[in-house]
Amino acid sequence: MSLADRHTTALVRQIATQDMIELVHPFAEWQTFGALSRRSYAADAVTVTQLAVDCAREIEHPCCEATALNNLSQILPDCGRVDEAVEAASKSLDISRTRGDRMRQATALTSLGASLQRAERFEDAVKAHMESLTLGREPGDQDCIGKALMGLADTTRAGTSFRSGASRR
Numbered sequence: 001m002s003l004a005d006r007h008t009t010a011l012v013r014q015i016a017t018q019d020m021i022e023l024v025h026p027f028a029e030w031q032t033f034g035a036l037s038r039r040s041y042a043a044d045a046v047t048v049t050q051l052a053v054d055c056a057r058e059i060e061h062p063c064c065e066a067t068a069l070n071n072l073s074q075i076l077p078d079c080g081r082v083d084e085a086v087e088a089a090s091k092s093l094d095i096s097r098t099r100g101d102r103m104r105q106a107t108a109l110t111s112l113g114a115s116l117q118r119a120e121r122f123e124d125a126v127k128a129h130m131e132s133l134t135l136g137r138e139p140g141d142q143d144c145i146g147k148a149l150m151g152l153a154d155t156t157r158a159g160t161s162f163r164s165g166a167s168r169r
Contacts, residue, residue: 066099103139
C-alpha cells in the first residue's frame with residue numbers, strides 16, 4: 001500500500017472514530033468517498049458514507065441524508081451488497097420526493113436505475129432512468145439528461161447481453 005493510500009485509510013479511520021464527524025462530514029465524506037472508491041477501498045468508503053448518513057439523520061438534515069444515501073447506493077454494489085444499494089437509492093428518492101426536490105429526485109432515480117441494473121432488474125432500471133430523464137428535461141438540465149441517457153443506454157445494453165446469455169443456456 002502506498003503512502004497516499006495509507007494516509008487516506010488512516011484519515012477515514014480517524015474520522016470514523018471522532019465525535020466531531022458532524023463538523024467535517026460534508027467535505028470529508030465527499031473527499032474520502034471519492035478517494036476511497038477510486039482506490040477500490042469499497043468497504044472503507046461504505047463505512048465513511050454510512051457515517052455521513054447517520055450524521056445527517058442526527059442533525060436532521062434531509063438534503064444531506066439524501067445525498068449521502070445516494071452516494072452509499074453507488075458504492076454498496078462494489079461490496080456485493082446490491083439489495084442494500086437499491087434500498088439506499090430508494091430512501092434517497094423518498095426523501096427527495098417528500099421535499100419536492102426535483103433535481104435530487106432525478107439524481108436518486110439515476111442511482112436507483114444503476115442499482116436495479118446491478119440487481120438484474122432491467123425493466124425497473126429502465127423505468128427509473130426514464131423517470132430521471134423526464135425530470136431532467138423539465139428544466140433542461142443537460143447534465144441530468146446526459147446521465148439519464150447514459151444510464152438508460154448502459155441498462156439496455158446490459159439487459160440485452162443478459163437475455164442473450166440466458167437464451168444460450
